Amino acid sequence: METSLRTLLLRRCLPPSLVLLCAVGLKAYLRPADWWGRALILVVIGTAAWLLVRIADAVIDTWYARYAAAAAPEQDARVRRVRTQVTLIHRVVTAVVVVVTVAAMLLTFPAMRAVGASVLASAGVLGIVAGIAAQSTLGNLFAGLQIAFGDTVRIGDTVVVDKEWGQVEEITLTFLVVRTWDERRITMPVSYFTSKPYENWSRGGAELTGTVFLHLDHRAPVRLLRERLELILAELPEWDGRSSGLLVTDTTPHTVQVRAVVTAKDSDDLWTLRCAVRERLIAWLVAEHPYALPRIATAPAAPGPGEVPGGIPYEAPGPE
Structure with a gap:
């Protein structure tokens, strides 16, 4: 596993490392001034952030691959939970690195350092204003963290939302993607899964x-x-062999309702199993017991006691 991590680090970190070394070398050797020197400083800061993100990617991906390979098949739900958490942690780390990098780049300009004190002094007011303006975005952000560490929904889970059945394909800090059975993608805010019921x-x-x-x-x-x-x-x-059964669950004036119960290891197998059972039962009834199929009665009903055919009540003749 160490070799895999080393290989992954080399493959992902080689481009930003080369750019960083070139920028640092030019800055130290040429000692440029004015805009040329400031541009090299910006390149160094941006490339260092790029390198840091690539290192985090390699470490996280390698650790998750090792964890997933060592997990037993019955721990699939736990692996998917860890995958969801790792994905969101990776996005948070990337966002933090980007914010810090942008701040570091801005502080290289003297004008930005001069207004730093006033910016910090008004940070409280700006924070309140930004919080009110981005209330929905912040709500989705905290909902994403709650989903990741609350284990309510994970990547790969089969869910039913708004009467749509599908699997969770992607979870970000602000939205969640559900892939339906017909390959459609439903994008929903993650706050939906913390404020509304779903299956x-x-x-x-x-x-x-x-x-x-x-x-x-x-x-x-x-x-x-x-x-x-x-x-x-x-x-x-x-069919996974756990359970099965068949019962008459309802009756109407024309038919009876028969319910067959079957079990499967997951939703995909269950859908295939239900369709196959329905098809084969109907084919068997058509071939062996066609009288059992529902039909609309068009023949006259059999006369009951005291009736003649046609439904007219029959009265015995009295004594003359």
Whole structure:
């Protein structure tokens, strides 16, 4: 792992290191003055910040790769949580370095040093004004930190927000990207996930239970249907074997509602499993028990006691 870190440092830090060495060498050898010397100072400061960010990138990426490789398969949720935290920490470090670099560049100008005292004196008022103006941005910033270290949602989690199902693809300090099943990207402020309810199907584990509903005729062979479900699940690799079942959950004047319950290791397998079970059950009913499919009755109803065909009440003749 040390070799990997050394290689990564060399690959990422070589360009800024060369630029920094050249700028420092020119500054020390030529001793330029006026605007040329100030430009070299700015280059040195900017390149040093660039080098610092690249070093942080290499260290963070190498540490995370080692952690993810050493984690057991059942620790996937923990790995995704660490990935979310590392991503946000990296963004915070980069933002801090950029701010400090810009401040250091500005302080190289004499005019900026002259007004430094007045800027510091008014920093409190400016901070209050900036806080009010950027209330939404600061709210998203703190919400992003809360998500990263509160473990409420992680990169790779399957979530349902605003009736849209998808996986968390990216988390930044201000927004979060959800990739839907049809490859659309929904960008939402991270404050949404700290102020509104949402579904996180990966919370506490990726295993899920799904249902398949069928509307059948009242004469449907429920016992045979239940046995057929078990045979179908045994042939499908998406079923994780945890649980299954089939029950009649409702009835209407024309049909009965049958619910099949299946389980899978994650949301993708569950969707595939539900579709396959529904398709195979319907195909089996069409081939073996077509009478069990729902239909609209158009024939006259059978006469009840005391009725003749047609629904006219029958009255026995009295004595003459």
